[in-house]
Amino acid sequence: MPEKKQTVPFSGTKEQEEALLQVIAGLKDEPGALMPILQKAQDIYGYLPMEVQKMISDETGIPLEKIYGVVTFYSQFSLSPKGKYRISVCLGTACYVKGSGDIYNALMEKLGIVGGECTPDGKFSLDACRCVGACGLAPVMMVNDEVYGRLTVDDIDDILAKYE
Amino acid sequence: MENVNLKINGLDVSAPAGSTILEAAHIAGIKIPTLCFLKDINEIGACRMCIVEVKGARNLVAACVHPINEGMEVRTNTPQLIEARKRTLELILSDHDKKCLSCVRSGNCELQALCQELGVADENYFSGEMNRYEPDTSAAHMVRDNNKCILCRRCSAVCEKSQAVGVIGPNQRGFATFIGSPFEMGLGETSCVSCGQCIAACPTGALYEKDFLDDVLAAIEDPEKHVVVQPAPSVRAALGEEFGYPMGTDVEGKMAAALRRIGFDKVFDTDYSADLTIMEEANEFIERVQNGGVLPMMTSCSPGWVKYCEHYFPDLLDNLSSCKSPQQMFGAVTKTYYAEKMGIDPKDIVCVSVMPCTAKKFEIGRDDQDAAGVPDVDISITTRELARLIRKVGIDFQSLPDEGFDDPLGESTGAGVIFGATGGVMEAALRTAVETLTGEELKSVEFTEVRGTDGIKEATYHVADMDVKVAVASGLANAKQILEKVRSGEADYHFIEIMCCPGGCVNGGGQPQVHADVRNFTDVRAVRAKVLYDNDAAKPLRKSHDNPSIKKLYEEYLGKPGSEKAHHVLHTRYVKRSIN
Numbered sequence: 145m146p147e148k149k150q151t152v153p154f155s156g157t158k159e160q161e162e163a164l165l166q167v168i169a170g171l172k173d174e175p176g177a178l179m180p181i182l183q184k185a186q187d188i189y190g191y192l193p194m195e196v197q198k199m200i201s202d203e204t205g206i207p208l209e210k211i212y213g214v215v216t217f218y219s220q221f222s223l224s225p226k227g228k229y230r231i232s233v234c235l236g237t238a239c240y241v242k243g244s245g246d247i248y249n250a251l252m253e254k255l256g257i258v259g260g261e262c263t264p265d266g267k268f269s270l271d272a273c274r275c276v277g278a279c280g281l282a283p284v285m286m287v288n289d290e291v292y293g294r295l296t297v298d299d300i301d302d303i304l305a306k307y308e
Numbered sequence: 309m310e311n312v313n314l315k316i317n318g319l320d321v322s323a324p325a326g327s328t329i330l331e332a333a334h335i336a337g338i339k340i341p342t343l344c345f346l347k348d349i350n351e352i353g354a355c356r357m358c359i360v361e362v363k364g365a366r367n368l369v370a371a372c373v374h375p376i377n378e379g380m381e382v383r384t385n386t387p388q389l390i391e392a393r394k395r396t397l398e399l400i401l402s403d404h405d406k407k408c409l410s411c412v413r414s415g416n417c418e419l420q421a422l423c424q425e426l427g428v429a430d431e432n433y434f435s436g437e438m439n440r441y442e443p444d445t446s447a448a449h450m451v452r453d454n455n456k457c458i459l460c461r462r463c464s465a466v467c468e469k470s471q472a473v474g475v476i477g478p479n480q481r482g483f484a485t486f487i488g489s490p491f492e493m494g495l496g497e498t499s500c501v502s503c504g505q506c507i508a509a510c511p512t513g514a515l516y517e518k519d520f521l522d523d524v525l526a527a528i529e530d531p532e533k534h535v536v537v538q539p540a541p542s543v544r545a546a547l548g549e550e551f552g553y554p555m556g557t558d559v560e561g562k563m564a565a566a567l568r569r570i571g572f573d574k575v576f577d578t579d580y581s582a583d584l585t586i587m588e589e590a591n592e593f594i595e596r597v598q599n600g601g602v603l604p605m606m607t608s609c610s611p612g613w614v615k616y617c618e619h620y621f622p623d624l625l626d627n628l629s630s631c632k633s634p635q636q637m638f639g640a641v642t643k644t645y646y647a648e649k650m651g652i653d654p655k656d657i658v659c660v661s662v663m664p665c666t667a668k669k670f671e672i673g674r675d676d677q678d679a680a681g682v683p684d685v686d687i688s689i690t691t692r693e694l695a696r697l698i699r700k701v702g703i704d705f706q707s708l709p710d711e712g713f714d715d716p717l718g719e720s721t722g723a724g725v726i727f728g729a730t731g732g733v734m735e736a737a738l739r740t741a742v743e744t745l746t747g748e749e750l751k752s753v754e755f756t757e758v759r760g761t762d763g764i765k766e767a768t769y770h771v772a773d774m775d776v777k778v779a780v781a782s783g784l785a786n787a788k789q790i791l792e793k794v795r796s797g798e799a800d801y802h803f804i805e806i807m808c809c810p811g812g813c814v815n816g817g818g819q820p821q822v823h824a825d826v827r828n829f830t831d832v833r834a835v836r837a838k839v840l841y842d843n844d845a846a847k848p849l850r851k852s853h854d855n856p857s858i859k860k861l862y863e864e865y866l867g868k869p870g871s872e873k874a875h876h877v878l879h880t881r882y883v884k885r886s887i888n
Contacts, residue, residue: 194491201887207474208888209464209498212490216479 152225152262154195163188164196168203178206178214182221191222224262227269229307233285236275243296244283248272250297251285254304267307314380329360329371329382334829340384341393341422343460343511345372347828350465350509355458356396357422360384368392394426402434403483404512405455411513418511418823419458441486446494449502449517449669452476454486456514462824463487463506463515470810472785473616475500475888487514490888498888499619501784503612503808504666504690504817517666517818520687521697527658527687528571534650535658537572538638538717539563541579542664542728542813543691545839549820550695551705556835558843561710566698567662568711577713578661579720581638582727582736584861585609586852588631588878589733590740591869593803597774602626604779604794604801607733609633611671612808612817614882616784621791622884627804630879632684634727635661635668636677638717639684640877645865646717647680654680661688664728664816667808679877690818719857722753722844729837730782730812731758731765734805738769738778739851745772753850759841761811761833764790766801778803783810811837 167184171177181204185196192215201208215221233239233248248270252258255268262269278284281293292303309324316333323332333340344355353370360371363381371384383389400419408414423431441454461478464487468474475498479488489498507515527535544560553559567575593605608614608629617628632640638661643654661668668688671677677684689697698705712718723739726732735755743750757767758778763786769776779801781787787806793799809816811833822832844850852858866874 197490207468207477208490209475209477209479209488210468213477213479217481219481 152193152264152266154193156189156195160188161199164199165203168200172204177204178211182211182215186221189225191225193223193225222260224257224260224269225266227262227267229268229287231268231270231285231287232273232276233270234274234276234278234283235272236279238275238279239283242282244285246297247283247285247295247300250300254300268304312376312378312380314376314378314382316382317384323376325376327376329362329369329374329376329380330358330828332376333371333382333384338384339825340371341425342372342824342828343418343422343458344462345828346462346465346509346824349469350460350462352461352465355400355460357393359389359392361386361389390426393422394428397423397426397428398430398433400458401428401431402436403438404458405438405453406431411456412516412519413513413821416821417513421823437483439483439486444488444494445518446496447500447502447670448496448673449666450495450504450507451516451518452487452495453514453516454488456512457487458512458514459485459487460511461487462509462511466505466509470783470785471501471503471505471616471808472620472788473499473501473503476506493888499885501612501615501619501808502667502670503784505809506817507666508815508817508819508821510821511824517690517693518669519693519696520669520689521693521700523687524660524689524697525701527660532656533658534573534652534656535571535660536574536576536642536646536717537567537660537662538576538578538581538635539567539662539694540635540664540728540813541582541725541732541840542816542819542836543662543694544843545728545814545836546664546819547691547695549822550692551698555822555826555830555832556839558839559705560843561712562705562708563694564713565708565711566694566703566705569703569708570697570701572660574714574717575711576638576642576717577720577724578634578638578663579724579727580713580717580855580857581634581641582609582724583721583852583855583858584637584641584878585631585634585727586723586733586736586740587858587862587869588637588874589629590737590744590852592629592631593737593741594744595870597776597802604799604804605629606803607737607805609727609733610667610806610808610813611665611674612667613784613787613806615667615670615885616787616808617791618882618885619887620788621795624791624794625882625884627794628882630875630881632677632878632880633668633671634724635663635671635688636684636880637878639672639677639686640679641861642717643680643682643684644877645861648865654682658687659685661685662691662694663688664691664813664819665809666690666817668818674880675883676880691816692818692820695820716857716860719855721852721855722847722850723852724855725843725847726840728813729759729840730761730807730833731755731780731805732812732837732840733807734758734778734780734803736852737803737805740853742769742771743851743853745774750851758805761831761837763810776803777801778805780805782807782812784808786810814840 353373359368443453548557548559723736814836
């Protein structure tokens with residue numbers, strides 16, 4: 145069974161909940177309401193954890209599994225929040241042939257998460273991206289807005305240490 | 309309705325407007341293979357087994373969902389189509405666990421049958437990467453093995469549409485897609501009601517009940533144990549299908565003979581405790597009506613329905629009858645009254661039930677189901693398991709004589725028999741409640757308004773200066789409609805019968821699986837229910853309160869219906885559960 149457990153504790157606020165309930169109340173009687181509700185919910189919370197999906201299920205009567213099925217089908221939805229430091233590894237053609245796949249795998253191993261997830265302390269999240277426009281520096285990764293190029297697997301520890 | 313004329317394989321065919329190509333072909337006696345299609349439930353045209361050629365169409369079309377038109381020319385069996393279907397099967401097999409020899413569905417698998425029909429010569433034609441899943445054994449009643457799943461979605465469609473539960477469905481995308489529960493919960497952690505309709509819908513061996521046959525055989529082998537068995541009404545209406553009898557054959561006599569030859573010490577009958585349930589339930593209903601109790605009263609014989617009520621309508625639990633189900637009443641009487649009568653320690657009795665139901669496996673483990681301080685029922689097996697057991701111990705079912713049940717827990721009336729069909733419990737209860745309220749004998753014991761396979765039935769009976777409004781629902785999606793009306797106060801019924809499975813227990817999740825190509829064109833519910841109604845009509849006694857063994861049970865042990873002792877032995881409580 146694929147492991148896709150939530151790693152970061154939920155910390156939604158009362159204001160976020162009210163905003164979500166308002167969105168649902170406005171949409172729930174329309175056919176095909178689930179997609180726009182999920183998109184707006186992700187705008188409000190930044191991601192779609194179980195607590196949020198449960199709220200949507202309770203309010204709309206749509207089974208939780210159906211919601212989860214839609215969330216895991218579309219890549220636009222995320223089950224994990226973004227970390228304080230958002231790491232994106234470029235898996236575009238140039239970076240990939242220069243070994244960014246190894247960098248990506250090494251990051252998953254070091255952080256103990258898979259792509260799309262966030263570390264339990266909320267510090268690092270990891271995603272793959274396609275070309276940041278710096279192919280000359282391949283392989284490339286970004287931490288928030290900082291670009292790191294000509295990477296080797298050995299560079300990773302030093303880069304992560306800068307954000308500890 | 310207007311008819312449309314078309315040609316299928318060169319034959320002139322006339323079919324009602326609005327029919328699909330599949331339906332029109334069926335009328336013409338032409339079989340188009342299907343796999344994901346379940347009529348009214350899963351009409352998604354996804355598996356591509358039923359593709360046909362339509363003259364003028366750009367692509368091959370899915371016959372299961374494509375409507376017919378005047379003058380349409382269809383071909384269903386060209387070499388290219390057969391080759392394309394074969395290729396589809398080979399692709400399905402490329403990510404299917406092909407351990408067929410040890411598979412519970414071997415010989416009865418729809419995928420296997422299609423491979424044989426279409427002549428798949430190499431099951432590894434496309435070999436490559438495969439998904440690997442840990443089977444989910446978290447639920448009390450069943451196993452989900454995604455390694456054998458072909459993603460047809462019949463299970464999740466039944467769960468959501470027929471049963472209004474929806475705890476399984478497709479997660480992820482593309483090659484990573486699998487059928488699962490939200491957030492990778494085990495089925496046992498969800499609000500699954502254990503009905504097993506997903507198992508009945510599954511074409512392969514991906515879904516199957518937990519098998520307890522080794523426990524049954526071990527108990528029978530143990531000289532210290534007194535092992536009694538009780539088959540439910542619906543088992544006799546379907547068991548024959550496993551042994552080559554046409555659907556709708558009553559095999560009650562052979563079933564009793566088979567159970568005796570398996571080695572049970574006593575072969576009793578759940579029909580007996582169905583009669584007992586009516587005594588208690590009719591009495592409870594009269595008491596509620598006369599003393600201003602909570603109405604409408606709702607039946608409680610169907611454990612899938614009871615669990616659904618606990619999860620989804622916990623505010624209506626006071627409306628549920630406190631009566632245990634016939635399975636549990638049988639166990640409770642066996643381990644109290646019968647144990648005392650026979651001088652056997654209840655701890656040494658093993659009570660085995662044979663049920664058309666998988667939720668019964670969950671029910672035996674519920675709290676407050678232990679009248680004698682030990683579980684009322686020890687092992688619950690399905691009709692399918694009984695068929696496997698009969699084969700396993702080497703009984704030639706067809707050559708068995710017809711035998712009867714043992715006394716005293718084997719005697720029953722027609723009212724007990726019809727418990728297996730939607731409306732049957734209501735009819736049985738009315739037979740007793742009306743006579744009790746009026747003090748007069750019924751002119752006719754048949755309440756035909758509550759018969760038939762409609763999902764929702766309503767009737768009003770004028771009884772002793774009162775209009776008694778009743779409703780009957782089967783299939784939880786239908787039940788949900790009625791319950792929402794009760795919740796809102798819109799409905800003013802007095803008595804509601806709910807059965808979890810569409811059509812009632814005859815169509816239960818533990819019954820022999822019926823391939824979709826039969827199920828799509830035959831009303832399995834009606835054919836099996838007829839067995840029970842015919843059985844009832846042929847009985848000399850048709851009212852539960854006329855059952856001599858039940859009368860004796862009250863005289864010798866329980867006193868009267870609703871007595872303190874009856875409450876201790878035959879009634880139970882419910883718990884609120886959450887939705888997941």
